Amino acid sequence: xxxxxxxxxxxxxxxxxxxxxxxxxxxxxxxxxxxxxxxxxxxxxxxxxxxxxxxxxxxxxxxxxxxxxxxxxxxxxxxxxxxxxxxxxxxxxxxxxxxxxxxxxxxxxxxxxxxxxxxxxxxxxxxxxxxxxxxxxxxxxxxxxxxxxxxxxxxxxxxxxxxxxxxxxxxxxxxxxxxxxxxxxxxxxxxxxxxxxxxxxxxxxxxxxxxxxxxxxxxxxxxxxxxxxxxxxxxxxxxxxxxxxxxxxxxxxxxxxxxxxxxxxx
Numbered sequence: 001x002x003x004x005x006x007x008x009x010x011x012x013x014x015x016x017x018x019x020x021x022x023x024x025x026x027x028x029x030x031x032x033x034x035x036x037x038x039x040x041x042x043x044x045x046x047x048x049x050x051x052x053x054x055x056x057x058x059x060x061x062x063x064x065x066x067x068x069x070x071x072x073x074x075x076x077x078x079x080x081x082x083x084x085x086x087x088x089x090x091x092x093x094x095x096x097x098x099x100x101x102x103x104x105x106x107x108x109x110x111x112x113x114x115x116x117x118x119x120x121x122x123x124x125x126x127x128x129x130x131x132x133x134x135x136x137x138x139x140x141x142x143x144x145x146x147x148x149x150x151x152x153x154x155x156x157x158x159x160x161x162x163x164x165x166x167x168x169x170x171x172x173x174x175x176x177x178x179x180x181x182x183x184x185x186x187x188x189x190x191x192x193x194x195x196x197x198x199x200x201x202x203x204x205x206x207x208x209x210x211x212x213x214x215x216x217x218x219x220x221x222x223x224x225x226x227x228x229x230x231x232x233x234x235x236x237x238x239x240x241x242x243x244x245x246x247x248x249x250x251x252x253x254x255x256x257x258x259x260x261x262x263x264x265x266x
Contacts, residue, residue, distance in 0.1 A: 108233060108265040110145060112190070115225040115241065116260045120186035122153045123217035124251070124258060126161075132252035133208040133244035134259045140201050140237035142230070142266035144174065146192035149209055150219040150258060151182030158182075159218070161211040163191055168204040170246060173197045186219045190263060201237075206246050207259050218258070226254040232266035 071078045126132075147163055158181045165174040174193040182189075199205055211218070230237045239262075241254045252258050 105233075108143065110263060110265045111230075112148070112261055112263050113228060113230050113239070114148075114261040115228050115239075116221045116223075117225055118221070118223040120150070120219040121222040122219060124150070124220035125215060126211035126218055126258075127215040128210070128212045131208050131210045131246065132258040133206055133246040134252055134254070134257065135204060135206050135242045135244040135246075137204055137240050138199055138201055138237055140230075140232055140234065140266060141198065142232065142237060142264050143196050143198050144193065144262065144264055145196045146176065146190060146263040147207055147209070147259060148188040148190050148261035148263075149178060149180070150260070151180060151185075151187050151189060153184055153217045153219060155184040156181065157184075157216065159211055159216070160213060161209060163193070163210075164206075164208045165193065165197055165199075166206040166208065166246065168206075170206070173205075188261060190261070192263065196265075206244050207262075208244075208246060209258055220258050221256050221260050224255050224257070224260065230264065230266060234266075237266055 067077075067081065071081055144165055149161065149163065151157075152159055158179065160177070160179045162175060162177050164172050166172055174195060174197040176191055176193045178189070178191040180189045224241075226242070227238060227240045230239060243253050
């Protein structure tokens with residue numbers, strides 16, 4: 001009778017469990033189980049099997065000494081290893097290709113081109129609502145960043161105004177307001193559009209300038225080119241200028257007036 005009772009107890013509390021070869025040792029509920037340290041020294045985790053480099057692609061470690069030891073003492077690790085073995089750890093690439101970055105070019109340099117051929121002349125009258133305008137076309141696509149305006153001739157003065165780039169239907173494509181202080185000497189003042197605009201080859205555009213405020217006199221070009229060449233990255237482009245019907249047509253023409261220089265990139 002005693003043998004019948006003790007044998008089941010041995011199955012329950014003895015060292016028969018194949019995943020736990022160490023004798024059963026009760027421990028408090030708030031402590032980790034105790035396993036003899038000498039059975040898996042810390043240095044053992046630093047060892048790794050010597051396998052060929054090709055083996056790495058097909059295996060995540062099927063026969064590691066440390067893993068085998070852990071599986072023999074921990075049912076949790078043994079379960080994890082079983083699930084790991086059932087997972088496919090390698091598969092051939094299903095999609096291959098390259099990223100098309102196209103041709104990467106450096107930014108186009110910004111340059112100032114002028115159509116003025118002679119010295120600046122006094123005295124061009126300007127007044128609010130008087131708009132000077134100039135039509136032009138280009139043989140190449142380019143970006144317009146702004147244009148230059150002239151200062152006054154009567155000593156220290158502050159001038160305000162607006163510049164615009166318009167299409168052939170007089171729709172505003174780019175614009176900017178300016179405020180310049182002059183000392184009476186012949187000077188250019190460069191004004192950038194609020195946002196650059198890309199013009200297209202062969203399309204008619206208009207540039208305009210309007211000085212605000214009371215009547216005053218500013219410098220102007222007494223002689224200007226009606227066609228100028230521009231060196232672009234792809235070659236030489238040509239800007240052709242012509243008289244414009246936009247605004248009040250107060251005097252600026254293709255060969256004189258208030259629109260001397262252009263800030264572009266191409």
